[in-house]
Amino acid sequence: MNNIDINAIPAEKFELANREGEIHDKKLDTKPVGYLRDATRRFVKNKASIVGMVIIIVLLLFAFIAPLFSQYDVTYTNGFYSNVYPKISTDPIVGFWDGASTEELNTANYYYYRAIEKEGGKKAITKFYGKRTVSTKALNGVVTTETLYKFRLDSYTKLGYKFVDLTAEQYRDLQKYQNETGKRVIYPMQITTAQGTGQVMFNVNDANYWYKTYLTGKNRGEPVLDENGDYIPIYRLTGNDDYDSIRLDGDPGIADPAAENRYRYAQINQTGYRCRVCYYDYFVYLNGYEPLYILGSNSIGQDLLVCLASGTRFSFILALGVAIINLIIGAIYGAIEGYYGGKVDMIMERIVDVLSGVPFMIVAVLFNMHLQQYVGTVGALLFAFVLTGWIGVASTVRMQFYRFKKQEYVLAARTLGARDRRLIVKHIFPNALGTIITSAALFIPSVIFSESMLSFLGIIRFDDVSSGVVSLGTLLSAGQGASNLINYPHLILFPSLVIALLMISFNLFGNGLRDAFNPNLRGTEG
Amino acid sequence: MYMFKYVVKRLLLALLTLFIILSLCFIFIKLLPLPEVTGSEEYRLLVEMRRRAMGYYEPILVQLFLFWKRILTGFDWGYGEQMYQVQTVTSIIGEKLPATIMVNLYSLLVSIPIGLLLGIFAAVKKNKWQDHTISTLVMVFISVPSFVYAFFVQYLLCAKLNWFPLLANTTGSYFEPAMVYSLIPAILSLAFGTIAGLTRYTRAELSEVLTCDYMLLARTKGLTRRQATIRHALRNAMVVIFPMILGQFMSIMSGSLVIESIFSIPGIGALYVESIGRLDYNFFMAISAFYTAIGLGANLIIDLSYGFIDPRIRMGAR
Numbered sequence: 001m002n003n004i005d006i007n008a009i010p011a012e013k014f015e016l017a018n019r020e021g022e023i024h025d026k027k028l029d030t031k032p033v034g035y036l037r038d039a040t041r042r043f044v045k046n047k048a049s050i051v052g053m054v055i056i057i058v059l060l061l062f063a064f065i066a067p068l069f070s071q072y073d074v075t076y077t078n079g080f081y082s083n084v085y086p087k088i089s090t091d092p093i094v095g096f097w098d099g100a101s102t103e104e105l106n107t108a109n110y111y112y113y114r115a116i117e118k119e120g121g122k123k124a125i126t127k128f129y130g131k132r133t134v135s136t137k138a139l140n141g142v143v144t145t146e147t148l149y150k151f152r153l154d155s156y157t158k159l160g161y162k163f164v165d166l167t168a169e170q171y172r173d174l175q176k177y178q179n180e181t182g183k184r185v186i187y188p189m190q191i192t193t194a195q196g197t198g199q200v201m202f203n204v205n206d207a208n209y210w211y212k213t214y215l216t217g218k219n220r221g222e223p224v225l226d227e228n229g230d231y232i233p234i235y236r237l238t239g240n241d242d243y244d245s246i247r248l249d250g251d252p253g254i255a256d257p258a259a260e261n262r263y264r265y266a267q268i269n270q271t272g273y274r275c276r277v278c279y280y281d282y283f284v285y286l287n288g289y290e291p292l293y294i295l296g297s298n299s300i301g302q303d304l305l306v307c308l309a310s311g312t313r314f315s316f317i318l319a320l321g322v323a324i325i326n327l328i329i330g331a332i333y334g335a336i337e338g339y340y341g342g343k344v345d346m347i348m349e350r351i352v353d354v355l356s357g358v359p360f361m362i363v364a365v366l367f368n369m370h371l372q373q374y375v376g377t378v379g380a381l382l383f384a385f386v387l388t389g390w391i392g393v394a395s396t397v398r399m400q401f402y403r404f405k406k407q408e409y410v411l412a413a414r415t416l417g418a419r420d421r422r423l424i425v426k427h428i429f430p431n432a433l434g435t436i437i438t439s440a441a442l443f444i445p446s447v448i449f450s451e452s453m454l455s456f457l458g459i460i461r462f463d464d465v466s467s468g469v470v471s472l473g474t475l476l477s478a479g480q481g482a483s484n485l486i487n488y489p490h491l492i493l494f495p496s497l498v499i500a501l502l503m504i505s506f507n508l509f510g511n512g513l514r515d516a517f518n519p520n521l522r523g524t525e526g
Numbered sequence: 527m528y529m530f531k532y533v534v535k536r537l538l539l540a541l542l543t544l545f546i547i548l549s550l551c552f553i554f555i556k557l558l559p560l561p562e563v564t565g566s567e568e569y570r571l572l573v574e575m576r577r578r579a580m581g582y583y584e585p586i587l588v589q590l591f592l593f594w595k596r597i598l599t600g601f602d603w604g605y606g607e608q609m610y611q612v613q614t615v616t617s618i619i620g621e622k623l624p625a626t627i628m629v630n631l632y633s634l635l636v637s638i639p640i641g642l643l644l645g646i647f648a649a650v651k652k653n654k655w656q657d658h659t660i661s662t663l664v665m666v667f668i669s670v671p672s673f674v675y676a677f678f679v680q681y682l683l684c685a686k687l688n689w690f691p692l693l694a695n696t697t698g699s700y701f702e703p704a705m706v707y708s709l710i711p712a713i714l715s716l717a718f719g720t721i722a723g724l725t726r727y728t729r730a731e732l733s734e735v736l737t738c739d740y741m742l743l744a745r746t747k748g749l750t751r752r753q754a755t756i757r758h759a760l761r762n763a764m765v766v767i768f769p770m771i772l773g774q775f776m777s778i779m780s781g782s783l784v785i786e787s788i789f790s791i792p793g794i795g796a797l798y799v800e801s802i803g804r805l806d807y808n809f810f811m812a813i814s815a816f817y818t819a820i821g822l823g824a825n826l827i828i829d830l831s832y833g834f835i836d837p838r839i840r841m842g843a844r
Contacts (some may be wrong), residue, residue, distance in 0.1 A: 048665065084596070162600065356541045357825075359817045361783070365802050365810070366554045449671050453784055457799050470687060482692045485677075485685045492681065496674040507669040 039434060039516040049512020055505035060500070071289050074310045078291075078301035080162065080227035080279055081490050084155040086296040087302075094127045099293070100154045101487075102129070108213075108221035109485055110149035115211055115231055116160040117249075120187060120278045124160065125150040127392045156291055161187060161207035162279045167272040173467065174275075175245040182244045185281045188235040188263035189274075201234070207276045210234065210369055241266040242273070245493065295376050296490040298478055303489065309497055311472040315502060319447040322385040323440045329386065330393025334423050336400025337372070337394065345398075356391050363387050364454055377462055378469065381454070385447055393439050400432035434517030442510035445503045452499055472499050533830060540822045548815050552593055556693060561805040563607060573607055581603070603815075604808035615812045619794060626786065626793030629709055630693075633716035634774055641721040642767075645728025650755060652733050660725065667722035673784040676715035680788065684711055693790045705824045712789040716782060718773065727770055731763040738762075769831040776824035 009416040033041070043049055067074070087099025094100070113124040129150040137143050166174065178185055192204050202213040202221055211231035223231050224364075233250070243265035247254050253262025266273040283291050295304040337348045364384040369379040404410065405428055413427050454460040455473030462469045472495050479491030560582065563573045575581070581592045603615040603754040610618050648660040684692045691708045735741070736759050743756040783795035790796070794813060801809035 048662075353539070353547050354543050357540075357818060357822050358547050359814065359821055361798070361817065362551060362814045366551065369558055370554065445669065453671070453673070455781055457787060459799065459802050476677075480677070482685075485681055485692065489681055489685070492677050496677045500670045500674045503671060504666055504669040508665065511665075 008462045018489065035434070039379060043512055043516035046512045046515060048210060048508050049516070052505045052508025052510075055501055056509060059312055059502060059505065060316065063309050063316055066309040070303060070309075071287070071292070071308050072303035074302065074306050074470055076302065076306075078297070078302065080159055081156070081283075081291055081293070081297055082299050082301040083303075083491070084297045085295055085488075086294060086490050087156065087292055088294060089416045090290045094152060098126065098152070099156050099296075100126055100152045100155070102150065103153045104148050104150045107147050107149070107219075108360075110151070111223045111231075112154060112208060112221075113151075113158060114303055116157065116208060119210055120161070120184065120281075121278050122160070124154055124158045124159040125151045126154050134447070157280055159279045161210070161276050162282070163207050163274055164277055164282065165269070165274050166266075171242070171266065171273040171275065174277075174285065175243065178245040183281060184248075185277050185285055186245065186265050186479055187278060188244070188248055188251070188265055189267055189275045189276050191234045191236050230251075236264045237261045240268065242268075282472070295494050296488070298491055304475075304494055307470045307475055308472070308494060310468070310470040311475055311495070312498055312502065314469060314471055315448045315451065316521075318381070318385075318451060319444040322382060322447050323388060323443050325382075325386050326390040326393055326443060327436060327440045330390035330439075331397050331429070331432070333390065334394035334397025334432075335401060335429065338398040338406055339420065339424050339428070341402070341405075347434060352391055352394065354386050358388060360384070360388060361451060361454075361459075364450075365459060368460055377460055381451065381460060385450070389443065391449075392443065393436060394434045396439050397432045401428055402434060402468075404428045404431045434513075438510060438514040438517055441513050445506040445510070448472075448502050448506070450498070529833060532833070536830065537824055540826050542827040544815075544819055544822055547818050548811075549594075551814055552811060553589055554587055555807050555811060556589055558807075561608065561807070565611065569611060572612075576605065596611035603812040606806055606809060608804040608806040609809065615808050616795070618809070619812060619816065620693055622792060622794045622797050624792050626795060629712055629785075629791055629793065630716065630782070632706070632709065633713040633720065636713060637717045637720035637724060638771060638774075640717075641724025642728055644721070646732060646755075646760070648725065648729040649736060652729075652736075657729075661729070664722045664726045664729075667718050668726060668843055670718075671784075672715055672719050672782060673788060675718045676712070676785055676788045679711045679715050683714075709789075709791070712785050712791060715788075724767075724770070728763065731766045732759060734761045735759045765832070765836040768835055769828040772831055773824045774827040776820060776827055795844060 056164050085099045085101055086097055088097040092098035110125075116122055129152070131147055131149045133145055133147050135143050135145040153254040174185060177183075187210070190201050190207075190210050192201050200215065201209045202215065203209055210233055214222050214224060215218055224231055235248075235251075238260050241264050245265075247265075248263060251263045256262070266275045268274075280291065293303050293305070296435065297310065298307065299305055333348065337345045364381070367380045367387070368377070368386040371383055375383070401424075405423075410423060410427055413423055418427070451460070451471060452473035454472040455462065456477045457473075458477060460473075461470075462471055462474060475495040476492060476499070479485075479488070484491055543796050560577070565573075584592070599612060601616065606613055606615060644660055644664075648657045648664075651657045659771075680692060683689045690711050692754055694705075694708050694712055721805075735757070738759075741754055741759055744758045745751070749757070783799055785791070786793045786795040787799060794816070797809065798808075798813045798817075801813065
């Protein structure tokens with residue numbers, strides 16, 4: 001045990017610790033760590049902010065690169081392919097991301113969609129699940145039974161056939177294309193007016209009725225089937241159609257091209273030829289690629305993917321532009337306030353008080369009404385964001401200036417003859433840099449949110465499709481509504497997902513920056 | 527006495543700010559051309575006469591004077607020109623206000639207990655997995671805008687699961703179960719963000735208080751952790767949390783423009799959007815004033831309540 005009396009330790013027990021040489025301060029082996037380097041190091045350590053940054057980068061890539069790979073343009077619209085479902089590839093697995101919806105429809109509709117495949121081979125029904133008979137009792141006691149068919153209906157091919165008006169040249173080119181590639185686009189015309197009993201198109205405007213249907217009674221709209229259960233075609237015969245290309249199987253014109261009772265492939269009108277085409281193949285002929293909307297299309301047939309990318313890009317650019325302008329204005333304003341203090345500060349603070357009391361909505365509306373005609377919607381929006389946006393930056397800068405302007409090093413610099421401008425820019429301002437960057441980063445999501453909210457509510461309206469400006473809020477507002485939500489949920493899900501991701505990532509990023517630039521938090525993250 | 531002086535000073539300043547903002551807003555609106563009135567021939571004539579009588583064709587500064595005179599003497603904000611013909615703006619706003627207040631009140635009543643409890647739980651379990659889970663979720667929920675929740679709620683609960691009607695049914699009384707039930711999606715969509723905000727705030731404040739020296743003293747004198755947390759930490763954290771809740775209550779009146787438009791709740795937000803879309807300047811002016819006043823009032827109340835709740839803070843003392 002230790003039983004030495006510490007009050008009376010004998011002298012010989014003591015010993016010099018360092019006999020050789022003098023004792024110097026040890027030179028530091030480590031490198032000095034600057035403010036920015038320290039901040040970067042702590043930022044990188046923060047997992048959440050890295051996640052945020054990665055999402056931002058991915059969204060940036062999506063916004064700027066996705067449109068390059070897409071076959072569509074933002075200004076491209078197609079009335080026929082409106083509200084089609086997302087389809088991952090031209091040959092998808094049925095049931096997942098296949099551009100189709102599961103429908104349960106009656107006999108007439110089922111045969112209608114089956115007829116599309118029967119005639120041209122384009123599968124409208126990709127999968128058949130089964131049928132069931134339902135009886136419904138009306139209020140007057142009459143029981144009606146109908147058969148419902150459940151199947152997967154492809155939203156791209158369900159269009160089937162369309163009547164198109166072509167000029168003589170277009171008609172010739174299309175025939176040439178058919179002859180060269182062997183792909184059939186043009187199909188025979190049908191009988192529209194009654195020539196025999198019951199041999200008339202059910203709906204003259206719908207090119208898909210190439211078969212005989214019941215025109216009246218309980219089976220109205222359903223096909224008349226022959227003894228083999230096949231459709232009975234009602235193609236139109238004879239007449240001049242200037243057609244010299246692939247003919248449909250069963251066309252008597254195949255055996256005898258000169259025959260007067262061959263099918264008719266076009267109707268000649270004043271402007272040229274009216275033909276019946278399989279729209280899917282016609283689209284391929286016109287554009288050179290198959291229709292494919294990876295995220296579906298909206299009500300005017302714009303590609304949602306391209307719209308989203310374009311909307312994200314718009315959000316990015318607007319938010320970044322606003323953030324930079326606000327940063328500059330706020331920094332200058334706050335620096336003057338903070339540095340000079342006193343009366344200058346008081347007057348400038350009162351201006352800030354008034355401005356910060358103005359609800360953003362009022363500013364946005366008034367600016368939109370006043371400035372739109374001079375600088376356009378985007379310009380008015382930019383002004384609205386800038387009017388009150390810089391206040392946050394200004395107040396943080398002002399605070400930093402109050403904190404640092406009385407410090408000794410500033411006094412020293414002043415004694416050495418530094419002017420006000422030099423003191424502000426060189427000596428005090430760098431201290432405020434971290435907070436400025438942070439407030440700018442946290443300002444970006446609020447701009448994105450406000451912009452999408454304004455355009456969602458229709459307060460800010462961008463010009464028509466041709467301008468190419470797409471906002472995420474506009475996409476959201478186009479997708480809302482009960483029927484859209486039930487039938488076309490992709491219209492709202494994808495835009496809201498993108499907005500949510502944008503907001504989350506920028507907030508994570510901004511919070512990470514804030515923590516990294518706050519030296520008080522050093523060592524507390526563990 | 528300090529306090530009283532300070533309150534009066536702040537109040538006057540807020541009123542002055544309101545006056546300046548509204549005057550500027552008024553001038554900016556009057557600089558725009560008068561909107562074309564739609565409606566029958568008689569109605570157009572009526573509006574024209576009323577405009578003449580109310581001095582719409584006077585110089586703008588005279589109009590501004592008349593505007594303030596009407597408001598200060600009779601709280602007269604004018605009539606609806608494009609919407610709600612011939613009815614006063616104030617009466618329509620009074621009609622629409624209950625819907626907005628009820629929806630927001632319900633959502634606040636749901637959010638406050640949940641937010642507080644989650645925040646307390648996270649602070650007590652600081653840096654454990656419970657805290658990390660809650661903090662991560664809070665981060666996500668606080669960032670995502672309310673209309674995104676609204677769509678997800680509407681899609682999942684209303685369209686897919688058919689639990690609730692897609693749009694709010696606002697024909698009955700605001701306390702009727704059927705109507706409250708139809709408001710649940712809107713209330714939920716509003717609540718997510720509020721809960722997340724409250725949780726984050728409570729957690730931050732409480733965890734700061736929990737590390738204070740007097741907490742150590744409380745434990746040393748023999749209080750259990752639970753007692754110390756509830757009696758000492760929570761009370762002190764409340765000093766900061768309570769004003770925030772107060773501010774929330776104040777701002778429930780302004781409501782949410784987007785949520786009201788998504789669930790078609792006939793509230794003040796919907797009215798505002800409509801007035802902008804249809805260029806009814808009287809409505810726009812009145813609701814703008816309402817929003818500005820609420821914003822300023824909420825700020826004022828938050829600032830002042832610190833001094834009332836916490837004796838350590840003496841406002842205006844030098």
